[in-house]
Amino acid sequence: MRCAALLATTFLVALASACGGAAPPNASSPAPSGAAASSSVSVPPAIKAVVDASDRSDDDRALDAGRKPGEMLAFFGVQPGMKVAELAAGTGYTSELLARAVGGTGVVYAQNSKWILERFAEKPWSDRMQKGVMKNVVRVDRDFEAPLPPEAKGLDVVFDVLFYHDTFWLKVDRAKMNKAVFDALKPGGVYAIIDHSGRPGTGSSEVQTLHRIEESVVKDEIVAAGFRLAGEGAFLRNPSDARDWNDSPKQAADRRGTSDRFVYKFVKP
Ligand SMILES: C[S@@+](CC[C@H](N)C(=O)[O-])C[C@H]1O[C@@H](n2cnc3c(N)ncnc32)[C@H](O)[C@@H]1O
Numbered sequence: 001m002r003c004a005a006l007l008a009t010t011f012l013v014a015l016a017s018a019c020g021g022a023a024p025p026n027a028s029s030p031a032p033s034g035a036a037a038s039s040s041v042s043v044p045p046a047i048k049a050v051v052d053a054s055d056r057s058d059d060d061r062a063l064d065a066g067r068k069p070g071e072m073l074a075f076f077g078v079q080p081g082m083k084v085a086e087l088a089a090g091t092g093y094t095s096e097l098l099a100r101a102v103g104g105t106g107v108v109y110a111q112n113s114k115w116i117l118e119r120f121a122e123k124p125w126s127d128r129m130q131k132g133v134m135k136n137v138v139r140v141d142r143d144f145e146a147p148l149p150p151e152a153k154g155l156d157v158v159f160d161v162l163f164y165h166d167t168f169w170l171k172v173d174r175a176k177m178n179k180a181v182f183d184a185l186k187p188g189g190v191y192a193i194i195d196h197s198g199r200p201g202t203g204s205s206e207v208q209t210l211h212r213i214e215e216s217v218v219k220d221e222i223v224a225a226g227f228r229l230a231g232e233g234a235f236l237r238n239p240s241d242a243r244d245w246n247d248s249p250k251q252a253a254d255r256r257g258t259s260d261r262f263v264y265k266f267v268k269p
Pocket of ligand 1: 087088089090091092093094095120160161162163166211248249250
């Protein structure tokens, strides 16, 4: 019997190898070098349906390949009925995905500062807010130092997607901002940060020139605000990015969506 099982396993391994497939994982094999535990995120059908919704705009869909929204929503555990927020919602690509994922029983507080609204977001953001799918989104026009309204309490997740670096050159008091996020989250709630990675040693020196930040700077600030780093996603990593070019939407051109990005899941203890 044991011999038959061994033969069957040997056959399967040989077959996989002959077909160009990987051999089945084996507890004794080391992980490939550089592979993080969470490098692949499985996207459940309900989240796949959110991303595939036929009434999402063509402009939003065009960003999906570079943003991996299914992996993002799955990695941060967004579920129907959740109360979530997004800082720096911009023109609302992420906020609309959150609105769909939390559904009619959930709520999304979507914050923009005056600077964002005046600079580029007002028209596309207010147009997007007219869509029926945005009815569970609360528009929040507030500064970053007090980004959420008093009723936004006991939140499940607060997102900051591709904007944390901008708070440096905009001279936001981030200790205040991070405390406000901490206070708005429930215990066990998640502070979700995605940003463009800067080269080692650059710190925050390229936040305005290249729109990148060395990830240890972000990690240290958020841990100092009382959060625990609970996980890191590798689904937006691009090891071949030299990280020496400006990845802001207007400058990136056809490289948009290819920057090496870090994904941090911080938890309020
Ligand atoms: C890519 S947006 C992300 C907004 C939102 N959090 C999201 O996930 O959709 C963040 C960065 O892009 C810049 N940005 C976004 N849209 C822009 C536009 N239309 N013109 C200029 N800058 C823009 C912002 O200043 C910021 O550096």
